[in-house]
Amino acid sequence: MSILTDLFYRRKSKKSGNKTDKELFDRAEVPKKYYQSLDKNSKCLEELFNDSSDFEKIEVKIGNKNGCVFYLGTMLNKNDLNLQVLDSLRQAFKEKDFKDIEEVREAYFPVISYKYAKTLHEIVWQILNGYAVLIVDQHDKAIALEVGGGDKRSIEEPSTQTIIRGPKDGFIESIDTNIGLVRSRIKNPQLVFEDFYIGRDSNTKLSIGYLKNVVNQDILDELKKRLKKINTSAVLDTGNIEEFITDQYFTPFPLIYNTERPDSVSANILDGKIAIFLDGTPFVLIAPTVFTDFFQSAEDYYQPYFMTSFIRIIRYISFMITLVLPSLYVALTTYHHELLPTQLLISVQSQREGVPFPAVIEILVMELTFEVLREAGVRMPRVVGQTLSIVGALVIGQAAVEAGLVSNVLVIIVAFSAIASFVSPIYNFAIAARLIRFLLILVAAMFGLYGVLWVLIMMVIHLVSLRSFGIPYLTPVAPFKVGDQTDIFVRFPIWADNKRPSYLMTKAPVKNEESKPPSPPKQDSGEES
Numbered sequence: 001m002s003i004l005t006d007l008f009y010r011r012k013s014k015k016s017g018n019k020t021d022k023e024l025f026d027r028a029e030v031p032k033k034y035y036q037s038l039d040k041n042s043k044c045l046e047e048l049f050n051d052s053s054d055f056e057k058i059e060v061k062i063g064n065k066n067g068c069v070f071y072l073g074t075m076l077n078k079n080d081l082n083l084q085v086l087d088s089l090r091q092a093f094k095e096k097d098f099k100d101i102e103e104v105r106e107a108y109f110p111v112i113s114y115k116y117a118k119t120l121h122e123i124v125w126q127i128l129n130g131y132a133v134l135i136v137d138q139h140d141k142a143i144a145l146e147v148g149g150g151d152k153r154s155i156e157e158p159s160t161q162t163i164i165r166g167p168k169d170g171f172i173e174s175i176d177t178n179i180g181l182v183r184s185r186i187k188n189p190q191l192v193f194e195d196f197y198i199g200r201d202s203n204t205k206l207s208i209g210y211l212k213n214v215v216n217q218d219i220l221d222e223l224k225k226r227l228k229k230i231n232t233s234a235v236l237d238t239g240n241i242e243e244f245i246t247d248q249y250f251t252p253f254p255l256i257y258n259t260e261r262p263d264s265v266s267a268n269i270l271d272g273k274i275a276i277f278l279d280g281t282p283f284v285l286i287a288p289t290v291f292t293d294f295f296q297s298a299e300d301y302y303q304p305y306f307m308t309s310f311i312r313i314i315r316y317i318s319f320m321i322t323l324v325l326p327s328l329y330v331a332l333t334t335y336h337h338e339l340l341p342t343q344l345l346i347s348v349q350s351q352r353e354g355v356p357f358p359a360v361i362e363i364l365v366m367e368l369t370f371e372v373l374r375e376a377g378v379r380m381p382r383v384v385g386q387t388l389s390i391v392g393a394l395v396i397g398q399a400a401v402e403a404g405l406v407s408n409v410l411v412i413i414v415a416f417s418a419i420a421s422f423v424s425p426i427y428n429f430a431i432a433a434r435l436i437r438f439l440l441i442l443v444a445a446m447f448g449l450y451g452v453l454w455v456l457i458m459m460v461i462h463l464v465s466l467r468s469f470g471i472p473y474l475t476p477v478a479p480f481k482v483g484d485q486t487d488i489f490v491r492f493p494i495w496a497d498n499k500r501p502s503y504l505m506t507k508a509p510v511k512n513e514e515s516k517p518p519s520p521p522k523q524d525s526g527e528e529s
Contacts, residue, residue: 034119038066038137044120045070045127060089060134062104063097067136070123071147075130080148084112085132101139113146128203155181158260158282160427163299171260175205175279181262182209186269190214193277196227198241202234205279206241209265214272214500214508219469223274223287237281245287247467252432255468257286257293259426264298272506288468290475290503292488294429295319300491309490316489318423322433325417326363327440327452329410333359335448351407360445362406366414367438369396374418475503493517 035041042057049055054074060067069085088108098104105114115131117123118141123133126144135142155177158170171178179193190213196206206227210220226245235241238258246255259265260282265275268286276285286293295315300308333352337345355362373396397415400406417437424430436459443451466473476484484501486492498512 034117034123034141036138036140038068038135041120041123041135041142042068042070045123048124049127058086060086062089062136065097065137065139067134069132069134070127071132072127072130075128076132076147081132084147085109085134085145089134098136101134101136101141101143104134104136105143109143109145115144115146117142117144125203152177161259161261161264161298161425163297163302166299166302167261167263169262171262171282171284173280173282175207175277178262178277178282178284179207179209182266182269182275185262185266186211191269194224198227198230199232199234202236204235206235207277209269209275209277211269211272214270214506215274216272216505216507219288219471219504220274222469223276235278238276238278238283238285241276241278242285247469251462251466252435253291253463253466253473254294254426254428254432255289255466255473257289257426258283258428259286259298260284261298267298267301270511272500272504272508288471288504290468290471291463291473292477294424294426296487297425301494305491305493312490315423315425318420319433321420322417322430323437324440324452324456325413325420326367326437327444328449329413330359330363330441331444331448331452334445348407348409351409354404355407356404358445359410360441362410363414363441364438366397366400366406366410367441370414370418371434471503476501 035044046055046057049072052072054072056071056073058069060069067089069081069089071081098107101116115122115126117126117133123135123142123144126133130146131144132147133142133144152174153172155169155172157168169181171181183191188211190211191209192212193207193209196208197203198206208220208223208227223245227241230241230244232240232244242254242256242258243249248255257268265284265286269275274287276287278284295312300312303311332340333348340348352359352362357365397411401408401411421430421434424433436455440452440455443455447454463474464472464478472479475481476488481502483499484503486497491497495512495517498510500506500509500511502509
């Protein structure tokens with residue numbers, strides 16, 4: 001492990017549960033030692049947090065010795081601090097002298113979660129993590145008390161991946177809460193979470209979760225290796241992590257799945273995949289990921305499998321419509337008139353008779369207009385965002401047709417392809433289709449359907465070359481794996497899907513050993529009714 005990795009990427013010790021005593025804050029030059037003198041410790045902390053308006057210090061009396069409570073007022077609830085810590089310490093001066101900090105804890109904080117800090121590094125680290133740290137003069141260590149954080153967003157329904165039937169809870173910005181949501185679904189001691197701290201300046205907590213008795217150890221080791229190699233000043237979202245650990249960055253297709261649904265994360269962990277949690281964001285990454293994962297929704301497993309299979313086929317068709325429908329219009333109206341039925345060709349050409357632009361300019365203008373309206377609807381306040389998207393599209397589309405700038409059939413094609421792009425359950429996967437669509441339009445204008453075909457072939461070759469932590473991106477379609485087809489283009493019943501994906505090569509490939517179809521009990525025909 002490199003020096004930078006040792007300095008900035010600390011894993012939690014499995015034996016003691018404490019952080020390893022590394023140089024946490026290189027720029028701050030925090031002394032490595034712990035002074036038994038309260039004045040020296042207090043002076044170091046005050047110099048370090050000198051410019052922070054939320055750094056607070058409260059002096060207390062512990063028997064015949066002086067003490068201080070240090071904390072960041074913005075990182076904890078002050079009412080809880082008063083009730084759980086300060087009120088108890090106000091009676092401490094009446095007591096006898098305490099031999100060590102353990103006796104103080106047992107006497108006044110028997111039910112509060114705590115950690116001992118034996119160096120100034122650990123003290124600073126616990127303060128930054130929202131703990132209230134009690135330092136007593138002439139004692140050889142401090143105690144960090146977990147009082148409780150400040151305000152945080154309550155658990156709500158996910159905003160980007162809504163469903164009709166199924167759990168309505170979603171991840172929030174607290175990593176501990178998010179891990180708890182997964183723990184509540186997978187009550188298994190083999191479910192393991194390992195912590196990393198990433199970013200020289202931010203020191204952001206990151207956790208990876210997996211089933212120890214299921215996960216592929218090679219994939220797990222590779223993920224850890226990539227996380228430890230991250231050398232950056234700060235990470236604020238899992239999107240930053242995704243760019244650091246993805247197999248290939250020069251591709252429009254996402255190689256790592258992201259979701260804010262606890263049930264989706266739990267299902268993927270049970271299949272043998274690894275979840276990546278980051279403090280401060282509700283989006284969790286899933287690795288490894290294959291192409292077909294982006295056509296699956298959590299609700300697929302809560303609805304009847306016939307309905308789910310039909311909807312999943314619709315998603316694949318919608319992806320192709322988003323991808324090629326505008327380019328097909330350009331190619332057919334520009335080069336391949338003979339492929340259109342006569343009546344349809346007459347109708348299309350009559351509508352385009354007064355349009356002053358060629359088909360490629362016409363469709364590019366409308367596509368860019370719809371993209372602008374879509375982006376404006378997302379970025380504007382929710383109260384007016386949806387209104388702008390709907391009204392703006394109707395008004396601009398109708399006005400453009402009446403002005404003779406575009407044809408009616410073009411508006412239908414652009415609107416239909418735009419709507420089809422929203423069918424994908426994952427937003428960033430739909431972006432890939434939207435980007436490639438513009439390339440297909442330009443190629444169709446220059447080479448017709450031959451150009452469209454060549455771009456699609458090159459896209460398939462590109463997809464075949466992609467890997468996600470060593471797993472081929474088009475698996476289990478290419479290479480084709482018969483045993484994994486029970487949950488790809490259609491969904492088989494739950495009782496028939498009894499194996500984990502074979503391409504993950506998990507330690508436990510069988511998920512449900514005795515899965516059998518339900519059947520009514522047999523009745524003896526000889527008995528009288």
